[in-house]
Amino acid sequence: MTTINIDGSLGEGGGQVLRSSLSLSMITGQPFRIEKIRAKRAKPGLMRQHLTCVRAAAEICGAKVEGAELKSQELSFVPGKVKTGEYSFAVGTAGSTSLVFQTVFLPLLLADGESIVQFEGGTHNSKAPSFDYISEVFMPVVRRMGAEAELELVRAGFYPAGQGQFVAEIGSVDSLKPIELLRRGGLKSRLAVAGLCNLEERIGKRELSELSKVLDLNLKEMNVHHYEGAAGAGNVLSMAYEFDELTEIFTGFGEKGVTAEFVAKQVAKEAARYAKEEAPVGDYLADQLLLPFALVGGGRFRTLALSQHFLTNKDIIEKFLDVEIETTRESRLSWLVEIKTK
Template identity: 45%
Template sequence: MIIIDGSEGEGGGQVLRYACALSLMTGEAFTIGNIRGGREKPGLMRQHVTAIEAACVIGGAECTGLAVGSNSISFRPGRVTPGDYHFAVGTAGSTALVLQTVLVPLMLADAPSRLVIEGGTHAMAAPPFEFIERTLLPVINRMGPTISARLVRHGFFPRGGGWIEVDIVPAALRPVECAERGALRRVGATAILAGIPFDVGDRELKTAAKTLPDWPPESFVTRQLPADQGPGNALLLEAVFDNVTEIMSAFGKIGVPAERLAKTAARRMAGYLACEAFAGPYLQDQLILPFAIAGGGHFSTVKLSQHTLTAAALVERFLGTGVRFAEHEDGAILVEVGRS
């Protein structure tokens, strides 16, 4: 039984998602206390409960203490079974974070699976659907499996109501090298609006354009969704390279000026573009688990996040796999998985 302090490292829901996935793949049971001890509102939220429930369903696992607000659980895995699954968060909790909990175990199963996940697709503190589809999955697919994802309906905070579908054709994971992102092919900025005044998106795009002055005017566009999918707003900044696509995002929030949100996202994109690294700040931690399961590989990235350091610590505890970080002269970090 592995004992985990949920307040250490990243101190949030990532510890839960990684622990559940690793437990299903290794057969190691775990207990975690002080759940989300590093957050303003500790304990399990609805999206965390759904993610753990999903892990229990696909993996025949038993979990005690599982309830909204709980600060400790014990998780005992069973056998991962592929199939057709439907999970509903019931709030605007992230569909992407539920997917991350079950994705790697299912892509190592002995038959294909299909997932339907309902909840938030574009909300704070979680990757938007486009990041999963265009940034993460292409790297995973290079490693062997074939995974495709579709956005059926957008879901914004606080209403939710989003719907994604994911098809997984499993395969053994092979190590890959992701040190070079290649040449920049195109860029784009999209302001998505649902039941929100057009002016909000226009202000976001104008602010982003000031921080990214080299981007052509035609790359800034507004997309209006049916009002019944809102109210909601998202800004997506995309840079497509030969070997990777990076997406930075911002989400409309009551009381926060559109200009402030757009400026923050644009500065993050500018920082990434100024570096030569393959993985941006939000892709790096999501590559640790599949690379560890593959038994090796490496990628270059920007400044390390607490999410990444926490992910590295967890794969070492469950798998005994080391992760080595080496800084290059240009500021990029080389992450080597499988090295002690």
């Protein structure tokens, strides 16, 4: 089979190029070679969490890999057959466990047999989807497409301590089915949660108070949650909108030197932008839905904007799959995305 050559500096030039290539290679059986890995990042090449993605992919499909080492900017990957079963993957730092999960999830889902996979590292990371986002936003959509999987957070892991853990039980399906996400449907609930790990409750209350000023939340729509048993300190503020058709979550993270009010204002800004529009799929979810929709070879959804991650993912997918991803701008904050088989 012909090796697909990939320029790692394509589009946003980050780890997305590598992760999508790994997933698609395992699913299609097509080998690939990538150069200029993360070329547009301040620290180019494979970092620990990217290396974990490579090693996880190689383990579940018995791949032949060259260049799998820290700071490497070139990698070749020749996949074997994906084998389901029990696996454990540790990033070793506060690097994102969610990104490792996304690398192996669809290949395991579409293989024969069930899998139980444990992920260790960062579960709540400002530079990647949080566990809550994957569990409450992404997973319900792919379940509608026919996916069978359950996620359980064992222990939260924040930057820089990490040491978080979650477990994924992944079923087996022959294929996914196309769906449409063109409207939100009715608003069922709103919920703001200030998550705290080894921090005083007053921090969370300040965040919620500030968030409420912008979004006009009532007491039933706000909650402070303490993560038990986690290492180090951490804070995540999330604003969730549950509609008939999907759930969207907007997230911010507390950092040293950053006030609780500033964190809340950033989350409120994103949430308010989404709430006043009509397109159901947020920017981040649009990027994550491209791969499952493309594997089906059909489906449509509306999103607020096309991020650089989205456009990069689109380019990589079209290298591996015989699909066409059409994007049509309908208004300033509404794009129609349609996947078609060529």
